[in-house]
Amino acid sequence: MSGPQTLAEHAGVLRTKMGAAFPGNRAVFRGHDLHRELKDLDWLSLCAFGIFGRHVPREQIQLMSSAWVYSSYPDARLWNNRVAALAGSTRSTPNLAISAAQAISEATIFGRGNEFRALDFFLKTQQALDAGASLPDYLENFLRSGGRLAGYGRPISTSDERMPLTLGLAEKLGLTDGPYLKLAFDIDRYFESTGRPLRMNLSSLLSAFAADFGWTTREFNMQLFCAFLAGMYPCYLEAADKPPGATFPTPCVDVVYEGAPARDWPAR
Amino acid sequence: MSGSPLHTRIWREEAEPDNAFATRTARCHGYDVYGQMLGQARWADMVWLLFKGEAPTRAEATMLDTLAVALANPGPRDPMVHAAMCGGVGGSPAAASLMAALAVGAGQSGGARDVYLCLRHWAQCSDTAESTWAQALTQTGQPTWLAPDDAGWPAIEHPAGFDPHGVRTATIVQQTLATLASMSPGPRLPWMVTQREALEQAAGLPLAMTGVAAAALADLGFNAQQGEMLFLLLRLPGAAAHALEQADYGFKRFPYPQVDLLDDPLNKHQEATA
Numbered sequence: 001m002s003g004p005q006t007l008a009e010h011a012g013v014l015r016t017k018m019g020a021a022f023p024g025n026r027a028v029f030r031g032h033d034l035h036r037e038l039k040d041l042d043w044l045s046l047c048a049f050g051i052f053g054r055h056v057p058r059e060q061i062q063l064m065s066s067a068w069v070y071s072s073y074p075d076a077r078l079w080n081n082r083v084a085a086l087a088g089s090t091r092s093t094p095n096l097a098i099s100a101a102q103a104i105s106e107a108t109i110f111g112r113g114n115e116f117r118a119l120d121f122f123l124k125t126q127q128a129l130d131a132g133a134s135l136p137d138y139l140e141n142f143l144r145s146g147g148r149l150a151g152y153g154r155p156i157s158t159s160d161e162r163m164p165l166t167l168g169l170a171e172k173l174g175l176t177d178g179p180y181l182k183l184a185f186d187i188d189r190y191f192e193s194t195g196r197p198l199r200m201n202l203s204s205l206l207s208a209f210a211a212d213f214g215w216t217t218r219e220f221n222m223q224l225f226c227a228f229l230a231g232m233y234p235c236y237l238e239a240a241d242k243p244p245g246a247t248f249p250t251p252c253v254d255v256v257y258e259g260a261p262a263r264d265w266p267a268r
Numbered sequence: 269m270s271g272s273p274l275h276t277r278i279w280r281e282e283a284e285p286d287n288a289f290a291t292r293t294a295r296c297h298g299y300d301v302y303g304q305m306l307g308q309a310r311w312a313d314m315v316w317l318l319f320k321g322e323a324p325t326r327a328e329a330t331m332l333d334t335l336a337v338a339l340a341n342p343g344p345r346d347p348m349v350h351a352a353m354c355g356g357v358g359g360s361p362a363a364a365s366l367m368a369a370l371a372v373g374a375g376q377s378g379g380a381r382d383v384y385l386c387l388r389h390w391a392q393c394s395d396t397a398e399s400t401w402a403q404a405l406t407q408t409g410q411p412t413w414l415a416p417d418d419a420g421w422p423a424i425e426h427p428a429g430f431d432p433h434g435v436r437t438a439t440i441v442q443q444t445l446a447t448l449a450s451m452s453p454g455p456r457l458p459w460m461v462t463q464r465e466a467l468e469q470a471a472g473l474p475l476a477m478t479g480v481a482a483a484a485l486a487d488l489g490f491n492a493q494q495g496e497m498l499f500l501l502l503r504l505p506g507a508a509a510h511a512l513e514q515a516d517y518g519f520k521r522f523p524y525p526q527v528d529l530l531d532d533p534l535n536k537h538q539e540a541t542a
Contacts, residue, residue, distance in 0.1 A: 003433055003434070003435050004433050004434075004435060006433055007433050012525055012526070013525055013526050013527070013528050014525050014526070014527045014528065015528040015530060016527065016528070016529060016530060017529075017530045017531040018531075019529070019531075020527045020529050026534075028529060028531075028532060028533060028534075030531070031531035031532075031533060031536075032533055033533050033534075037533070092363070093361055095361075095364070096361060096363050096364060096367070099364075099367060100367070103367075103371070106420055108416035108417060108419060109416070112419075112420060113416065113419035113420050114419070116414070116419040116420050117414045117416070117418075117419045120414050120419075121413075121414075124412075124413075142413070145413075147413050148415065148416055150416075150419070218422075221420055249289060250274060250289075251283065251288035251289055252281045252282060252283035252288055252289070252291065253269050253283065253288060254269055254270045254273045254274060255273060255274045255275075255276060255279070255280075255281065256269075256273045256274065256275045256276070257276060257277075257279070257280040258275060258276065258277045259276065259277035259278060259279075259280065259297055259298065259321070260277075260297045260298035260321065261298055262295060262298050262300070263298040263299060264299075264304065265299045265300070265304040265305050265308060265309065265323065266323055267308075268308065268326065
């Protein structure tokens with residue numbers, strides 16, 4: 001780091017290659033005039049252009065957005081959706097509800113954190129295999145050293161109903177020949193052969209596709225932002241239309257207390 | 269009882285006899301909050317009790333209170349407060365301003381993640397000689413494998429708890445360190461007072477407020493997860509106050525800096541036609 005000079009150079013001005021709005025005139029988006037050169041892009045393609053700085057092939061976007069369709073369950077019991085529903089129940093605003101539910105989706109055992117680690121794992125594993133490691137040795141060593149595998153196993157269910165749909169579409173789109181998809185299945189088969197309850201789920205499948213598409217963990221993390229979004233809106237709406245507080249109401253008796261017994265506050 | 273109840277070791281409520289959803293008594297770790305604590309306990313007592321399950325001593329509560337004052341307002345130049353002001357200036361809901369402050373203030377450059385990483389380093393020091401602490405505290409290495417709570421975070425750019433753009437330890441950081449060290453049970457803050465210059469030399473950077481906060485939280489017995497949460501929480505008052513103030517000032521008295529667009533299609537077009 002180079003001291004306060006670095007900050008001083010950036011003070012009072014936004015120096016950017018990403019774009020700017022000139023209200024009433026034009027807007028620039030990553031070096032292109034938004035209303036002339038990019039106006040015909042659909043919204044997801046523009047999001048991808050914003051993330052990658054290049055036009056992402058349509059079939060890659062289609063695969064990921066279809067996976068979001070398959071992952072958008074309007075079930076208010078799911079933890080992220082539950083936040084949207086609870087916000088509806090307390091009569092908070094839709095935007096606050098969805099923003100908070102989206103923030104919750106950056107979890108470690110599902111969602112954004114899970115995919116991030118799965119992609120990181122595939123990239124590092126492939127490097128190790130390229131350097132001569134054997135997959136069984138590598139996986140066993142990973143687990144022995146305390147590694148926690150992302151994208152294999154599922155907190156609520158052992159199978160993943162979204163897998164065949166995603167794979168079917170990927171095949172149709174010609175996206176199933178990549179080395180990381182093969183690696184993901186090799187890992188799945190290895191765990192199956194050892195009897196471990198670590199079967200591949202949609203997170204690892206999408207992460208394998210992301211690796212095959214050449215996406216970085218950060219790009220993948222950002223591109224997957226919409227994954228659960230569509231299912232959140234109905235959860236908010238229904239809760240907002242029920243009587244206030246009537247979504248997940250909890251009577252006192254439904255809280256199991258497991259702490260210290262009753263005692264007196266120390267006098268000071 | 270429902271087949272899928274909530275579980276807690278923190279909070280016990282007894283219902284009113286005529287309403288299972290209304291509270292007659294509420295106990296926090298066994299203490300009657302509304303019957304006994306209210307009017308006697310300080311805010312710091314309650315926060316401490318919630319996190320640790322026991323009432324603090326007077327000295328512990330005083331030190332937590334002091335830390336809370338030090339962290340309450342990083343000021344409007346801080347990105348976290350600036351983010352909250354963006355909510356205030358545009359008339360966003362109050363919660364949006366605080367959510368913005370939390371998201372920005374969560375970061376690992378001057379934010380709660382900085383404190384979390386620093387506390388992880390302190391945890392590594394728990395059974396080691398003081399002579400090894402500086403090395404542990406100034407590490408910047410990336411983990412070989414991402415632990416679950418590492419996912420999503422950008423690469424570490426500087427040792428946690430140090431100011432990446434600093435020249436020397438800011439006066440307010442020194443004042444906070446001296447005050448907290450004078451009331452700390454130790455051993456980290458008193459060590460930091462005596463070893464600060466050597467520590468900064470090892471890091472190549474001056475100590476930041478996050479580094480002092482992390483050492484204080486560690487001396488008070490908070491772990492990394494608790495420290496991260498508390499740091500987020502304790503910095504919210506300033507964010508809230510500045511968001512409200514900015515709403516009063518309006519958008520005409522909020523910076524909207526000039527832009528230097530480095531990749532302007534208009535320039536490319538002019539160059540092509542020149």
